[in-house]
Amino acid sequence: MSEVLLKVDHMSKAFGGVQAVKDVSFTLSEGEIVGLIGPNGAGKTTLVNLVTGVFPASSGSVVFRGTDVTQQRPFQAARRGIARTFQIVQPFPAMTVLENVSAGALFAGAAADRAQADAEAMAHLDFVGLAADALRPAAALTLPSRKRLELAKSLAMKPKVLLLDEVNAGLNTSEIDQALALIRAIAARGVTIILIEHLMKVVLSLSQRILVLHHGELISAGAPQEVVKDPRVIEAYLGSKFAERQKLREGTAK
Amino acid sequence: MKARLPWILFAIWVLALAATPWVASNYIVKIATFLAMYGAIALSWNFIGGFTGYPSFATAAFVGLGSYSGALLQNAGMFLPVAWLGGALIVAAFAAVIGLMILRMKGHYFAIGSIAIVEVLSQLASSWSGLTGGGEGLNVKFLPGGPDFIGRVFLYTMLVIMLLAFIATVLVDRGRLGFGLRCIQQNEDAADMVGIDVTRYKIYAFVLSAVFCGAIGAAYASWVAYISPTDSFSILLTLKAPVMVLLGGPGTVFGPVVGSALFVLMEETIWAKFLDYNQGVLGLVIVILIFFLPGGLLRVRFNRVRFKKRAA
Numbered sequence: 001m002s003e004v005l006l007k008v009d010h011m012s013k014a015f016g017g018v019q020a021v022k023d024v025s026f027t028l029s030e031g032e033i034v035g036l037i038g039p040n041g042a043g044k045t046t047l048v049n050l051v052t053g054v055f056p057a058s059s060g061s062v063v064f065r066g067t068d069v070t071q072q073r074p075f076q077a078a079r080r081g082i083a084r085t086f087q088i089v090q091p092f093p094a095m096t097v098l099e100n101v102s103a104g105a106l107f108a109g110a111a112a113d114r115a116q117a118d119a120e121a122m123a124h125l126d127f128v129g130l131a132a133d134a135l136r137p138a139a140a141l142t143l144p145s146r147k148r149l150e151l152a153k154s155l156a157m158k159p160k161v162l163l164l165d166e167v168n169a170g171l172n173t174s175e176i177d178q179a180l181a182l183i184r185a186i187a188a189r190g191v192t193i194i195l196i197e198h199l200m201k202v203v204l205s206l207s208q209r210i211l212v213l214h215h216g217e218l219i220s221a222g223a224p225q226e227v228v229k230d231p232r233v234i235e236a237y238l239g240s241k242f243a244e245r246q247k248l249r250e251g252t253a254k
Numbered sequence: 255m256k257a258r259l260p261w262i263l264f265a266i267w268v269l270a271l272a273a274t275p276w277v278a279s280n281y282i283v284k285i286a287t288f289l290a291m292y293g294a295i296a297l298s299w300n301f302i303g304g305f306t307g308y309p310s311f312a313t314a315a316f317v318g319l320g321s322y323s324g325a326l327l328q329n330a331g332m333f334l335p336v337a338w339l340g341g342a343l344i345v346a347a348f349a350a351v352i353g354l355m356i357l358r359m360k361g362h363y364f365a366i367g368s369i370a371i372v373e374v375l376s377q378l379a380s381s382w383s384g385l386t387g388g389g390e391g392l393n394v395k396f397l398p399g400g401p402d403f404i405g406r407v408f409l410y411t412m413l414v415i416m417l418l419a420f421i422a423t424v425l426v427d428r429g430r431l432g433f434g435l436r437c438i439q440q441n442e443d444a445a446d447m448v449g450i451d452v453t454r455y456k457i458y459a460f461v462l463s464a465v466f467c468g469a470i471g472a473a474y475a476s477w478v479a480y481i482s483p484t485d486s487f488s489i490l491l492t493l494k495a496p497v498m499v500l501l502g503g504p505g506t507v508f509g510p511v512v513g514s515a516l517f518v519l520m521e522e523t524i525w526a527k528f529l530d531y532n533q534g535v536l537g538l539v540i541v542i543l544i545f546f547l548p549g550g551l552l553r554v555r556f557n558r559v560r561f562k563k564r565a566a
Binding site: 052073074075083084086090091092093094095099102103104109157 | 430433434436437440441443444445446447448449450451452
């Protein structure tokens with residue numbers, strides 16, 4: 001593996017009495033695609049929010065390319081090269097699709113001025129297949145297109161790490177296939193990706209490594225095929241009874 | 255840039271205002287001065303309320319603080335333009351500090367917070383008698399020269415301030431700051447995520463919305479030669495600013511100029527006939543605006559043009 005890009009060290013976050021993320025540590029190497037899974041409310045989005053500086057962490061640290069960035073604010077994360085998409089898409093609704101992407105290129109990317117930002121934005125829109133919609137207001141797009149817009153906007157920010165928070169939620173099967181191809185194409189550009197996902201098909205086909213969160217704790221980490229067989233993961237997803245039965249069945253098979 | 259017509263009309267408008275002392279009565283000159291003054295105030299509000307989408311009601315605080323600062327500097331013996339500039343700078347610094355505090359609030363909370371600033375400053379002006387003369391108000395030295403001369407001085411002063419506010423608007427509109435402010439207006443969280451330093455940008459917008467109001471206030475104090483807390487920190491003024499911008503078109507370059515001009519002319523012609531009810535008429539205007547013209551007059555035309563293009 002190549003060098004460590006992002007290191008999350010003993011990260012915790014409590015909202016009042018609720019411990020949303022508990023002592024989570026992991027590292028990301030350059031060029032990896034890592035899946036982050038877990039049942040609803042496991043703390044996946046909170047973890048993304050901690051890494052990108054939306055919330056201050058209760059304890060722990062984030063180190064990005066050798067710099068401690070635990071205290072950073074979201075706009076600083078964006079400028080450093082930590083981009084994210086939102087589970088619920090967040091466009092600038094009354095602006096055109098082009099302007100949306102252009103904002104990413106201008107404020108977080110490398111564009112020197114609006115003209116250059118627009119040119120770069122156009123290239124990214126072409127890449128995600130939204131070039132024809134460039135001059136429409138973002139509010140006029142369909143959900144799958146808005147997800148693509150989020151991706152284009154993130155790419156315009158020239159990210160080193162891209163945190164994709166359920167980019168496939170709400171899409172149908174054929175739309176998901178297209179999204180998969182797009183994520184692969186983004187990874188092929190050398191962008192390191194954290195993929196938060198509920199659809200196991202997507203996670204298993206894309207991730208080189210999987211992290212599993214449950215009740216805010218990292219309960220399993222490793223290669224996809226090992227993680228899905230981990231009894232703790234099965235228990236977290238399907239309940240302890242199912243895990244017992246699974247164990248018995250495996251016992252008899254041997 | 256795209257259409258020349260608004261620029262030509264704006265130039266004619268400014269020249270017409272500037273020509274009034276030579277062709278019209280002192281009454282008309284006074285109205286022209288008010289047109290320039292409210293033009294500058296509306297352009298100022300547009301930075302925070304229009305571009306950024308933060309409904310500020312702090313206008314009267316800036317104008318009032320500007321008038322007291324300017325008056326005190328002038329009474330301390332400063333050369334007039336220097337006193338006005340001083341008033342503007344004091345207000346800008348004040349806005350930067352206050353902005354840091356109240357720009358953390360959004361929507362209604364921000365609106366209420368900004369009204370509170372007006373009220374606090376007004377109370378301060380009326381209780382700090384040693385400095386401000388308290389409720390009795392503050393006399394400012396009269397300018398030497400006849401009424402014609404004084405009328406011209408203040409017409410041109412207000413016009414210059416309006417032009418400066420206009421130039422600032424054009425620069426912001428075309429630049430990085432304006433783009434960032436529009437992003438904040440659309441979706442502040444997304445703006446933050448996209449790499450915009452939202453706190454800094456909002457403070458820039460707030461200071462821009464304050465600095466020209468400060469200059470207007472200072473010049474106004476010298477013009478009327480007497481200021482008092484209730485006059486300077488007028489809640490009505492704080493309401494007029496957003497109404498004028500909403501009338502013209504928030505977030506546009508020419509909207510505030512159009513809106514303020516219409517408003518002042520309406521005030522002079524129609525409202526003078528409803529002496530008892532003019533505040534009721536203001537209320538009615540606000541209601542009609544919000545119901546029928548949420549984007550302002552300029553947006554209406556703009557939408558129609560777009561609609562035609564799509565149909566073709």
